[in-house]
Amino acid sequence: MTDVDRQIARAGDLLDRTRAERQALTARRRQGVSVTRRLALAGTADLAIIVAAIAVGWFVPIGMGGALLVAALLAVVTAFLLFATLTPAVRVEQLTQVPLKALPAKTEQWLDTQRKLLPAPAQTLVDGIGVRLETLSPQLASLDEGEPVAIEVRKLIGEQLPELLKGYAKVPAPLRGVARNGKSPDAQLSDALRLIDEEIGQMSAQIAQGDLDSLETRGRFLEIKYRDEV
Numbered sequence: 001m002t003d004v005d006r007q008i009a010r011a012g013d014l015l016d017r018t019r020a021e022r023q024a025l026t027a028r029r030r031q032g033v034s035v036t037r038r039l040a041l042a043g044t045a046d047l048a049i050i051v052a053a054i055a056v057g058w059f060v061p062i063g064m065g066g067a068l069l070v071a072a073l074l075a076v077v078t079a080f081l082l083f084a085t086l087t088p089a090v091r092v093e094q095l096t097q098v099p100l101k102a103l104p105a106k107t108e109q110w111l112d113t114q115r116k117l118l119p120a121p122a123q124t125l126v127d128g129i130g131v132r133l134e135t136l137s138p139q140l141a142s143l144d145e146g147e148p149v150a151i152e153v154r155k156l157i158g159e160q161l162p163e164l165l166k167g168y169a170k171v172p173a174p175l176r177g178v179a180r181n182g183k184s185p186d187a188q189l190s191d192a193l194r195l196i197d198e199e200i201g202q203m204s205a206q207i208a209q210g211d212l213d214s215l216e217t218r219g220r221f222l223e224i225k226y227r228d229e230v
Helices: 003-059 063-083 092-097 100-117 120-142 148-169 185-208 212-216 225-229
Strands: none
Touching: 003 063, 092 100, 092 148, 100 120, 100 148, 120 148, 120 185, 148 185
16 A cells, blocks of 8 residues: 555545544534423423412412322423424425525424435535534524525525435435446435535525625526436
8 A cells, every 4th residue: 555545545534533523513412402402391391380389289288199299290291391302393395485594493303304314424414514504594584585695595405405305215225326327326415415515604604794695696506407316
């Protein structure tokens, strides 16, 4: 093995480790947010039950049986809020109707449901897109739905990204790794996701800089290309 080969191998190993660390960090961060929300809701609900029990106790003695009932109710509510699903599943058809400022969060929720259906490289890219969407979300709060830039953002993350994954899902599993016209559907999917990741990053940067005119002129960079190929 030559020195060049060793450098390439080391670079590949570093890239793999970086991607794995990024994926693990993203998963831990999402889990942390979810746990925090669940604990906050459980604490609020438990406090409301305790306050209600105290208020009732001022007028009607609840006795030992009432205390046990309150304790059981606290346990049931806490368990439900900690382990039950906090938000209903997002259907891809709903994304076109979601308000712009909520679109990144809803798209990310939908991506989470699709992640396990994708090959490992695409899962890593989807994790990265999820991070991009979280950054983009607060930036869209001040945009008007009718602005050209808002239309381009909606088109990218509310239409083109879901259509890309839907198109990939239609490919029979045994054929996803088979090259066609020089690339397999798996490779085409990763290329398209990488482009979307870069595009979201550029959109976010341009919105942050107030460069809306430049963003408006970007146009339809994906169009039918990847949907037809995958």
